[in-house]
Amino acid sequence: MTTLRRLATVLALALLAGCVPQAPPAPAVIRETPPPWPAPRDGISYFEAAGVPASRLDDTTGQQVFTLTLTIDADPVPLAEGIGLDLPRALQAPVHTHDASGTVWLEGRGAGDVTLGQFFTIWGVRFTDTCLGAACGTIRASVDGRPVADPGGVLLAGAGTIAVDVVTG
Numbered sequence: 001m002t003t004l005r006r007l008a009t010v011l012a013l014a015l016l017a018g019c020v021p022q023a024p025p026a027p028a029v030i031r032e033t034p035p036p037w038p039a040p041r042d043g044i045s046y047f048e049a050a051g052v053p054a055s056r057l058d059d060t061t062g063q064q065v066f067t068l069t070l071t072i073d074a075d076p077v078p079l080a081e082g083i084g085l086d087l088p089r090a091l092q093a094p095v096h097t098h099d100a101s102g103t104v105w106l107e108g109r110g111a112g113d114v115t116l117g118q119f120f121t122i123w124g125v126r127f128t129d130t131c132l133g134a135a136c137g138t139i140r141a142s143v144d145g146r147p148v149a150d151p152g153g154v155l156l157a158g159a160g161t162i163a164v165d166v167v168t169g
Helices: 003-019 041-048 116-123
Strands: 064-072 075-077 103-106 138-143 161-167
Touching: 041 116
Parallel strands: 064 161
Antiparallel strands: 064 075, 064 103, 138 161
């Protein structure tokens, strides 16, 4: 999403938010399905499930980016555009995506404290020691090329690249 388009969206949503009462958000549902996994529309429920604060869409406090690569049996799994964004309420989680490129943004309150496990909760995708969505087996993860023992506990701040591969065979 371009900066101008994002700004126009934020302004339009801010105007609408003052005029139209918001419907209550749908509850967070953690999917155990195969990809693709679209971003949840009512992000606020997922932010709450992950235990992260929400910030305004224009909050760039503590801005950092990293690249996240996901594979299942070496087949690429794309990230969804808009993970961690709640456009109806003009809010963002401290970790979110603007597009499906694999670039993940850390911005806003709590940006330095988010883990990889919380990112998947915000996305609404099951991520355990042995499963990603419907794919279960061995999870191999690395941060900046170094293997990690606890992928869900990986702190995202300061990472340049994170790779997660599920080997089901």
